Structure formats: structure tokens, C-alpha cells
Amino acid sequence: MKAFQMQCKIEMIRVLRNRYFVFWSLFMPIIFYYVFTNLVNSDVPNQAEWQAHYLMSMTVFSVMGSSMMTLGIRMVQERSQGWSTFIRTTPLSDSVYFAAQMIGQSVIHVLSITIIFIAGAIINDVSLSALEWVLSGLWILFGSLPFLAVGTMIGLMKKVETAAGISNVVYMVLAVTGGLWMPLEVMPKVMQNIAQWLPSYHFGNGAWEIVRGEMPDWKNMLILIAYLVLFMLLSKYIRRKQEAV
Amino acid sequence: MNEILTVQNVTKSFQHKLAVHNVSFSITKGQITAILGPNGAGKTTTISMILGLLKPTSGEIRLFNRLPHEKQVREKLGTMLQEVSVMGGLKVREILALIRSYYHEPLPMGELISLTGLTEQDLKTRAEKLSGGQKRRLSFALALAGNPELIIFDEPTVGMDITARKQFWQTVRKLADQGKTIIFSTHYLQEADEAADRILLFKDGAIVADGTPEQIKASINKQSVSFIVDPETSLEKLYQHSKIDRIYRKNNRVYAETASTDRVLEFIFQEKIGARDIQIERGKLEEAFEQLTSEAKEAI
Numbered sequence: 354m355k356a357f358q359m360q361c362k363i364e365m366i367r368v369l370r371n372r373y374f375v376f377w378s379l380f381m382p383i384i385f386y387y388v389f390t391n392l393v394n395s396d397v398p399n400q401a402e403w404q405a406h407y408l409m410s411m412t413v414f415s416v417m418g419s420s421m422m423t424l425g426i427r428m429v430q431e432r433s434q435g436w437s438t439f440i441r442t443t444p445l446s447d448s449v450y451f452a453a454q455m456i457g458q459s460v461i462h463v464l465s466i467t468i469i470f471i472a473g474a475i476i477n478d479v480s481l482s483a484l485e486w487v488l489s490g491l492w493i494l495f496g497s498l499p500f501l502a503v504g505t506m507i508g509l510m511k512k513v514e515t516a517a518g519i520s521n522v523v524y525m526v527l528a529v530t531g532g533l534w535m536p537l538e539v540m541p542k543v544m545q546n547i548a549q550w551l552p553s554y555h556f557g558n559g560a561w562e563i564v565r566g567e568m569p570d571w572k573n574m575l576i577l578i579a580y581l582v583l584f585m586l587l588s589k590y591i592r593r594k595q596e597a598v
Numbered sequence: 599m600n601e602i603l604t605v606q607n608v609t610k611s612f613q614h615k616l617a618v619h620n621v622s623f624s625i626t627k628g629q630i631t632a633i634l635g636p637n638g639a640g641k642t643t644t645i646s647m648i649l650g651l652l653k654p655t656s657g658e659i660r661l662f663n664r665l666p667h668e669k670q671v672r673e674k675l676g677t678m679l680q681e682v683s684v685m686g687g688l689k690v691r692e693i694l695a696l697i698r699s700y701y702h703e704p705l706p707m708g709e710l711i712s713l714t715g716l717t718e719q720d721l722k723t724r725a726e727k728l729s730g731g732q733k734r735r736l737s738f739a740l741a742l743a744g745n746p747e748l749i750i751f752d753e754p755t756v757g758m759d760i761t762a763r764k765q766f767w768q769t770v771r772k773l774a775d776q777g778k779t780i781i782f783s784t785h786y787l788q789e790a791d792e793a794a795d796r797i798l799l800f801k802d803g804a805i806v807a808d809g810t811p812e813q814i815k816a817s818i819n820k821q822s823v824s825f826i827v828d829p830e831t832s833l834e835k836l837y838q839h840s841k842i843d844r845i846y847r848k849n850n851r852v853y854a855e856t857a858s859t860d861r862v863l864e865f866i867f868q869e870k871i872g873a874r875d876i877q878i879e880r881g882k883l884e885e886a887f888e889q890l891t892s893e894a895k896e897a898i
């Protein structure tokens with residue numbers, strides 16, 4: 354238990370000291386949010402709804418990124434530098450190590466969500482009911498799970514450069530096609546159809562529904578769970594294949 | 599039960615390459631044992647198997663009478679591996695606190711710091727900013743964090759300067775005096791000689807010699823008697839002599855390699871073969887060892 358708490362604490366310290374995390378997961382989403390809701394003139398009928406909608410988009414964008422990249426790249430680093438091997442010679446069990454990374458990462462997500470929500474409230478006076486704030490926060494925490502699984506998959510790569518490159522591309526493609534940068538309605542029909550099958554769209558959509566006063570669709574939840582299972586199985590399969598060599 | 603570690607008929611092969619072949623030995627409490635051998639002799643593979651990082655292809659390894667990957671074993675084990683960079687983003691003190699939290703009865707922080715010579719300044723430094731020497735000290739501290747009974751070092755002094763090396767071995771000796779069992783690998787004969795109570799000499803994945811440093815040195819060190827002799831003289835009797843291992847000619851001299859130069863001299867005079875300008879040569883230990891090393895390299 355002591356080891357678990359310590360490991361969680363350490364994982365959080367490391368994330369917060371990581372400049373890439375602070376830049377990509379906190380600074381950039383807030384800047385984007387400011388730019389797209391204030392500087393870029395968007396003719397939306399309901400300004401307040403658009404501002405709340407886009408705040409969710411950017412929070413989802415932030416959490417999705419740190420799930421995949423911060424976690425994945427860190428795992429590659431630890432393995433390529435021999436640290437994981439050293440850890441295997443200590444009494445720390447694999448499951449405690451894994452759980453601590455997930456919990457540590459999730460606490461960090463709570464922090465990112467809080468900071469970006471506060472930024473939204475300050476920048477655009479976004480006002481939601483307390484329940485909406487909490488529900489959308491929880492939804493984003495839950496929706497990060499399949500992306501954490503992607504993170505563990507990226508974590509299986511051999512080189513930090515490859516992991517960083519690939520995760521960046523996957524991240525950006527998912528963000529754009531899922532409608533996190535601009536609403537799907539302004540995209541071509543084909544893109545809209547594709548988005549219906551992407552985890553990033555359903556991740557975002559759950560939060561958008563909440564700020565519109567609705568509840569996330571069952572479909573949002575089911576598709577995210579399906580992706581979680583798929584990515585976990587894939588991650589396990591790849592790991593087993595690597596160990597066999 | 600004084601046997602801390604037993605390795606029994608252990609073989610490890612990677613695809614088609616045989617890295618370790620039928621190795622057996624056991625180690626008792628409080629001993630400092632060196633695994634000595636050239637690169638590629640199977641030292642690291644053997645250590646990895648003892649640590650439970652690799653599975654033997656056949657044979658069995660037991661530590662504290664348990665299998666290497668068991669948690670009870672890990673509680674009593676400390677290690678310093680080759681080429682480990684400590685994870686970044688953390689200060690030395692934080693890393694030590696983290697690793698200590700993994701063990702039931704860790705070594706007190708103060709003791710850990712004084713044993714390894716980390717300074718107050720080092721403790722505040724982030725791991726990625728440490729110099730090579732500081733990193734080794736941190737690795738050493740990590741190995742001792744759990745107050746282990748068995749400590750395994752893989753090539754511990756690579757990259758250390760002379761002072762650091764000396765300090766390191768002094769501390770290791772102190773730990774052994776406290777009853778800790780220590781195993782380390784090295785490819786320097788001198789280091790094994792100075793630091794270890796026992797040497798396991800590895801070559802091509804097998805143990806070729808096992809004993810105290812004196813015994814090992816005697817087994818690899820060759821002495822010879824050399825002399826000048828009339829080319830027509832028959833050396834037949836020398837060839838038949840049981841104490842002579844090898845005879846060869848070099849620069850007009852005849853060399854007879856032997857473990858007992860006294861007996862060979864006696865023989866030469868008895869037989870009156872007309873030897874002149876007799877010299878006894880004690881081979882250089884390091885040279886003999888290097889020869890062993892280079893042979894191994896060619897074999898790869």
C-alpha cells in the first residue's frame with residue numbers, strides 16, 4: 354500500500370515536471386480555446402452554447418493527448434533506458450505499478466479538467482450548473498480510458514522517436530476527424546459518417562450533450578467501451594508477442 | 599542453510615546461439631564472488647537468469663531456496679545493472695524514497711546516503727542532470743535501498759575513476775563483513791583478484807575454473823624453463839616428461855612450459871642434454887588472461 358501511494362505520487366510529480374505535458378495539455382488547449390471563441394469570428398446563433406461546446410472540445414482534446422502521449426512515451430523511455438528492467442528486480446508487483454500509473458494519470462486528468470474549466474469560466478464566462486460541470490468532468494475522465502489503453506500500446510514501441518511521431522499523428526488525426534477542433538457540421542458528409550465510428554467523436558459528443566442539458570447517448574458509451582476492450586486486447590496481444598521472442 | 603544461491607546445470611540458448619552451457623555452482627553467505635570472463639563469456643546472461651529477468655532453457659536456479667521471480671526473493675535482493683538510466687523528472691532523494699517504499703524493511707535513508715557517498719547537493723539534483731560518476735553512486739544506492747542480503751552487480755565499476763573504484767570496493771567489503779553476500783561480474787582479472795574471495799572464471803558460456811583468486815591465478819599462469827641447446831640434440835625425453843605441458847622453439851631457444859620449474863631443471867641436469875643459458879620465466883598473469891580473452895573473441 355505504501356508502495357502504491359508513493360508510486361502514484363511520484364507518477365504525478367513526473368507528469369507535472371514534464372514541459373511537454375504542461376505545453377500540450379494545458380497551455381495549448383487554453384490558447385486554442387481563446388483563439389477560436391474570441392478572435393476567430395464564427396457566426397453561431399447561440400454564442401453561449403458554442404463557448405461551452407468548444408470548452409468541452411478542448412478539454413477532451415487535452416485529456417486525450419495526455420492519455421496517449423504522456424503515458425505512452427514515458428513507458429517507452431522507461432523501457433529503453435533499462436529502468437523497467439531494474440524495477441522487475443524489486444518487490445514491486447506489475448499490477449501495482451500499472452495501477453499506480455493509471456491512477457496517477459487520472460489524477461492528473463482531474464487537474465487538467467479543472468484548470469481548463471476554470472480558464473473557460475474566466476475567459477468566456479461559461480456558466481453551467483454545478484451538476485453539468487461535475488458530470489462533464491466525470492464523463493471526460495471515463496472517456497479517457499480507451500485512450501489510456503492506446504497509450505499502453507504506444508508504450509510498447511521500441512524507440513522514443515517512433516512513439517512520439519506516431520502518437521502525435523494519431524492524436525491530431527483523431528482530434529480533427531472527431532470534431533474536436535471544429536464542429537463536425539461544418540465538415541463534408543463523408544467525414545461526418547466516418548466520425549460516427551471514431552472514439553474521439555464519441556468522447557467529445559458525451560460532453561457536448563451534457564452541456565446542452567442532455568445525457569450522453571448510450572451509443573457514445575458503448576462505442577467507447579468497445580474501443581477500450583479492443584485496445585486492451587490488442588495491447589495484451591502485442592505484449593505477449595514481444596515477450597515470445 | 600548457508601547456501602544463498604544454487605545454480606544447477608543451467609543452460610541458456612537464444613535461438614541458435616548457446617550463451618550459457620551447463621553451469622553449476624553454489625554460493626554461501628557472506629562471500630564475495632566474482633564472475634570473471636571476457637565479453638561474450640555469458641556473464642550477463644547468467645546474472646540475468648539469477649535475477650529472474652531471463653528464464654533458463656534448462657536447469658534450475660534457487661535463491662534462498664526459492665525461485666528467482668518470487669516476491670520473497672526480491673525482498674532480499676539488491677542489484678546494479680549495466681546501462682540503466684534512472685527515470686527522469688525526479689530528484690535523487692525522491693527516487694530513493696520511491697524505491698525504499700517497495701521494501702518491507704528498507705535501509706534507513708541516512709545510512710544509505712553515508713554508505714554510497716551521495717552528497718546533500720546530489721540529493722537535490724534531478725536524475726537526468728547527474729554526471730556519470732554520480733549516476734553510478736545513485737545506482738549503488740538503489741541496489742542497497744532494500745537492505746538486501748544478496749547484492750548482485752553487473753560490471754559495477756565501468757565508468758568509475760580510480761578513487762570511486764576504491765571507495766566502492768571498500769564499501770562492498772564492509773557490506774560483506776556485515777554478512778551480506780555479494781556477486782559481481784567483471785572482465786578485469788585484477789579487480790576480481792583484489793575484491794573477491796572466490797572467482798568463477800567464465801569462458802564461452804561455461805565455467806572453466808572455480809576457486810580462490812590464488813588458485814585461479816595459478817591455473818592460468820604459465821611458467822616455463824627456456825635454454826639454448828645444440829640443434830642436433832634430441833628432445834625426445836623432454837617430450838615424455840610428465841611435468842612438461844608443452845615444448846616449443848622461439849628465437850633459437852627451447853621453451854618448456856610447466857607447473858613445476860624445479861623438477862624440469864632437475865631433469866635437464868640429470869639427462870645432461872647440454873642446455874646452456876638456462877632461464878626461468880614466469881608468465882605475466884595479465885598476459886595469460888588476455889590470451890584467454892582473445893581466444894574467446896576469435897571463437898565468437
